[in-house]
Amino acid sequence: xxxxxxxxxxxxxxxxxxxxxxxxxxxxxxxxxxxxxxxxxxxxxxxxxxxxxxxxxxxxxxxxxxxxxxxxxxxxxxxxxxxxxxxxxxxxxxxxxxxxxxxxxxxxxxxxxxxxxxxxxxxxxxxxxxxxxxxxxxxxxxxxxxxxxxxxxxxxxxxxxxxxxxxxxxxxxxxxxxxxxxxxxxxxxxxxxxxxxxxxxxxxxxxxxxxxxxxxxxxxxxxx
Numbered sequence: 001x002x003x004x005x006x007x008x009x010x011x012x013x014x015x016x017x018x019x020x021x022x023x024x025x026x027x028x029x030x031x032x033x034x035x036x037x038x039x040x041x042x043x044x045x046x047x048x049x050x051x052x053x054x055x056x057x058x059x060x061x062x063x064x065x066x067x068x069x070x071x072x073x074x075x076x077x078x079x080x081x082x083x084x085x086x087x088x089x090x091x092x093x094x095x096x097x098x099x100x101x102x103x104x105x106x107x108x109x110x111x112x113x114x115x116x117x118x119x120x121x122x123x124x125x126x127x128x129x130x131x132x133x134x135x136x137x138x139x140x141x142x143x144x145x146x147x148x149x150x151x152x153x154x155x156x157x158x159x160x161x162x163x164x165x166x167x168x169x170x171x172x173x174x175x176x177x178x179x180x181x182x183x184x185x186x187x188x189x190x191x192x193x194x195x196x197x198x199x200x201x202x203x204x205x206x207x208x209x210x211x212x213x214x215x216x217x218x219x220x221x222x223x224x
């Protein structure tokens with residue numbers, strides 16, 4: 001699709017993305033039942049589960065009303081993620097990364113491939129989370145698969161934005177700033193994926209930096 005059409009479409013998806021984030025922020029706050037570190041969002045902690053001890057830190061050591069409420073809340077979050085959030089952010093990335101593909105077709109194809117695979121990994125992650133939620137005390141294969149799905153998702157979201165920043169804006173100064181933002185974002189998501197216990201809580205921030213860079217490029221292209 002023509003660059004301006006793709007960029008305008010990306011702005012529409014960006015508005016939907018902001019609306020989805022606002023709606024999510026207005027939902028009842030999820031409360032961990034175990035010894036989860038202060039300030040660690042339960043949904044991120046759930047994504048970065050690596051052991052039974054991590055599960056107990058989030059859900060507590062035994063069933064109870066707190067665990068039941070947390071499981072229900074995380075179930076709603078994952079349903080919204082699968083039905084709304086992934087399609088919306090996927091649409092935003094595809095539109096934004098398609099905008100200037102005529103300039104750097106090889107780079108654009110690589111960025112788009114990363115975005116599509118990341119969305120697929122997000123769905124795989126949600127399947128693992130559903131399996132874990134159904135069997136906290138005996139997590140089975142889902143516990144082994146989850147780190148791969150989560151790692152691929154976060155890393156490729158960072159890589160897609162970093163690749164996109166190389167070509168999405170024709171203005172050299174704008175492009176330099178965007179490259180800086182996406183580079184920082186990629187470092188943050190890499191740290192989160194590799195060392196979730198220390199940096200997992202920062203994963204969303206890293207992706208937000210990359211998406212902000214793409215959004216700025218699209219706004220700069222559409223607004224004279």
